[in-house]
Amino acid sequence: MSGPRRDVDEELRARLRAAAGEHRPDRARILARVERGMAAGNRGPTRVRLPGWVRVAGATVAVAGVLVAGGYTVASAVRDDAPARRPVAAPPGSRETGSRETGSRESGSRESGPVWSSGAVDPHSNEFWAQSNVTLGTGTPLTSLTVELRVAQTGSVTSTGAWRSLPEDDFTFTLDERDGFLVYRWTLKEGRTVPAGEWMFAGQYNHERGGRDAGGDRYSAAATAASGSLAVRGGFTPDG
Structure with missing residues (x-):
């Protein structure tokens, strides 16, 4: 101007x-x-x-x-303040939503009295490595528990570790390879107790490149509660 x-x-x-x-x-x-x-x-x-x-x-x-x-620009009639910010409106109908992981392969859950279980291949598994999850739930404390995970030897299957959501010091862990399976076993120590709740036991392993078929994998659990002996078992659906 x-x-x-x-x-x-x-x-x-x-x-x-x-x-x-x-x-x-x-x-x-x-x-x-x-x-x-x-x-x-x-x-x-x-x-x-x-x-x-x-x-x-x-x-x-x-x-x-x-x-x-008339084509003029009046920046500020009385003061030279910066123009106020305009709120940015979100597009109609948009909102944040929580994400949910998918892709795990899970067998049908099996129950025995107050104890239930399920087996699933972890969704973070990849073409070289996998993790098999055994979920065990109990509505009553357990005074003894043995969980066994059997991973079929489908080619170059080697263990890379194992873990459980219960305290490590409460269990004795062993790893063996027999009859064409990699066998993970967790045994509750004498005098320890598993409280009511839902717990996970997981075995990790490498395998040949590509999608691995988990159809031959198995798990089982034997427990003792105030009501007596309990047992559950199950498998894993084929990978992919």
């Missing part, structure tokens, strides 16, 4: 700043008028005469609107 238009704009800004700086609103007088207007509400609409400074502010807005319509 340059020339006469710029001079007019700068002069307008100067006058508006001067008018705003000189005005001292009578707050008490304004509040009194508002109260009188509210009290007269039952007698029909009352026209309240606005104080001079309000009319000046209204005129300022009107002039600013004219300048914008």
